[in-house]
Amino acid sequence: MTASQVSAPIAVSATAPAITATGLRKSYGDKAVLDGIDLDIAEGTVFALLGPNGAGKTTAVKILSTLITADPGSGPIRVGGHDLAADPQAVRAAIGVTGQFSAVDGLITGEENMLLMADLHHLGRREGRRTAAELLERFDLADAAKKPAATYSGGMKRRLDLAMTLVGDPRIIFLDEPTTGLDPRSRHTMWGIVRALVAGGVTVFLTTQYLEEADELADRIAVLSDGRIAAQGTAAELKRLIPGGHVRLRFDDPVAYRSAAGALREVALDDETLSLRIPSDGSQRELRSLLGRLESAGVEADELTVHTPDLDDVFFAPTGGAGIPDQPKETAR
Structure with missing residues (x-):
């Protein structure tokens, strides 16, 4: 076997995007929530979607995670290498979702929440207990594992929520405003967790209204306004767009x-x-x-x-109606 034969498959895998979408559309009645957005998100990166309330951030997450369907006329969507329309089950197996509202059951313990997720992923009893114990330790929840989740602080609940998301070992994770309502210390703890996930090759699709959060974490940022991507690029690139x-x-x-x-x-x-x-x-x-x-x-x-303009300036320019100059076609790369 030649050197070129060995290296070719690796090169293809390294450049494969985690998420692609073309002309993504979703309307509710006469309201176009997503009006033809394009996405091209690389593996092992953090992509942040910014926008005011009602901009369509959560709608995008719901479509890409198979919870709702895109409108007819949307282009092809691929998540984790799988066609969303043709093989939604394969997409679900490749992803994890931490929504705006916690999936934690407060009436049972943290450990029981984890074991419930292990059962949902059809893990064997021994494997499920091992996975639960490892994740509880990883998220600094081992000491509270036997306590009812209702007694956890907000930061602990969000860490447990994310730990539950990781039970199936997803390679793509959707975090929909994961630090809303957390105190600064808990937010920084979550940021550290996200960085560690990405360092391990996980792709993170993050929605947030915290501009500092996107600036800290994201490799690429897109700003949604009126159903379209009004600005996109790295944090540094976006800041340079604003006079x-x-x-x-x-x-x-x-x-x-x-x-x-x-x-x-x-x-x-x-x-x-x-x-x-x-x-x-x-x-x-x-x-x-x-x-x-x-x-x-x-x-x-x-x-x-x-x-230099900061992300506050970037955010308020497109979403406030001021506009930013000479934006290309709405593509987040």
Whole structure:
């Protein structure tokens, strides 16, 4: 067997997307909740879908996880390599779903919740107990395993919810607003769990209204507005789409301040604070160019600060009606 024969199958597997969808549509009456969105989500990554209430985030999750069907006219959808319409059972076997509302039964213990999920996945008694014990330990719930889940804190319940989702060892997990209502410590704990899952090759489809959460976790982000993807890309790419980024230079010496103003282009002057504001996307290339022009003029700023739009700006631009410039066809990659 040649080296090329050995490597070819590996290359195909490594590039196979976890989720693809073309022209995904869903309407309720006259309301188009999803109006033809495209998805192409790589394996082993976190994809975050942002949007205000009613934007269609949960609807997208329900369609991709086989809970509801897309409208006629939608293009093909593949999840975990399986055609959603032709083989929904295979899709269900490949995925796990943690919804907005906990699936935990508060009347039974954490361990019993786990064993119930093991039974639903048709695991044998011994394997089910082993899996439950391993996951309870992994999610720091072993000490509370024999206690009724109703006594758990909100963060513990969400960890148990996710642990239950992992009983079937899914390679694709849908997390629909998983940290809503959690305190900051519990949210950060959940973020650590998500990072560990992705490090193990799991693909995570995350919906959230927490912009910081998407910024922290997501490899790719899409913003839903009026049923369409209004913006998509990495966090850094999305931030660069929004105008308003700038560099602020402050000087102690009025002479240096005036010299810098004369050496730079498109400068807004603040004579009171001896500060200059220069439009910039904050990239290293632009900063090097700016500092090079100052150096050529023999001037050095006493203070330099960079402001780039954050995900709040990205979120409110498309969803607030302001729009963002020159967006490509609604494709999340």
